Amino acid sequence: MRIFSGVRPTGDVHIGNYLGAIKQWVKLQEKNECIFCIVDLHAITTPYKKEQLQKNILETTVTYLAAGLNPEKSIIFVQSQIKEHSELAWLLGTIIPVGELQRMTQFKEKTKKHPKYVNAGLLNYPVLMAADILLYQTQLVPVGKDQQQHVELTRTIARRFNQQFGKTFKLPQTLLSKTGAKIMSLQNPTKKMSKTGNPRGCIGLFDKPGIIKSKVMAAVTDTGKEIVYNPQKKPGISNLLTIYSLFSEKPIKQLETEFKDQDYVDFKESLVKVLIKSLEPLRQKRKELLDREVYVNEILNQGKRKAEIIAQSTIKEVKKNMGLL
């Protein structure tokens, strides 16, 4: 299967990004043809600091590698380095009605969050994402739940294009993680964990042990004291159980039995240990990689060269089918 996915380089990657997306990628690269992108053109649709962007791109690449992506197996590259992404986004933009873009949940959310920054790029965000995916004739897109609507729109665009101009694109499918597709904020377990939400509700992939401990111990829990999974009645503890289960690779049912006679504090203390133990190797790897900037840049150059070949061949076909030279 051909697989494509990406993360916006907008700041520190959190455990939601990891459990919802990156952890899947690491497994998928063993048996599939994987392409993972650092989507910097998407990152500039919301307010950002120019001086910080290059650093964030490098940091996101290092995160991919520290989490276990292998450049021998996967193509890793930066979106803005392959101009065909922008070119295809323009072409696809001509077949999608504006109304459909205005209805996208993330567009509405981001418009609310940054009312003074509602640029055309933000509206066209899903079209660029469709271009990312379709440019590589992707079959599977492993993402968190919040991106599902964008992948569905990508399918609609591909179907419409194929009908109008002849079969050009493969129709991609969303691949959601079974339990980690929507990790919630530790401070408000009815809202998803996000880079821009309450920082205390969000555990960074490279947070120091002391920080992890203070965030987990302060996590909002629910009334009662049983450690049981029930997202409607007990959203706080259910979210912590999900995180525990994904990091320890133990089923939630088993955890419920293990913690049957214990209280929230015991459970949280144990979760802190699991998190620190699981994340420590990633923190070490990141530290080593941050000192090897030349090596990391070489991976991106190599990725660019490989991705470009596929991207150029698709765009040629697209332009021909659309009647362009």
Ligand code: TYM
């Ligand atoms: P981004 O950078 O917001 O998030 C990266 C990935 O992390 C997932 N994610 C979560 N999963 C579970 N729980 C959470 N709380 C959580 N928060 C984020 C996201 O679903 C995503 O998979 N538009 C995309 C980037 C993108 C892309 C693409 C993805 C651009 N082009 C093409 C796939 C294919 C985004 O902003 O992700």
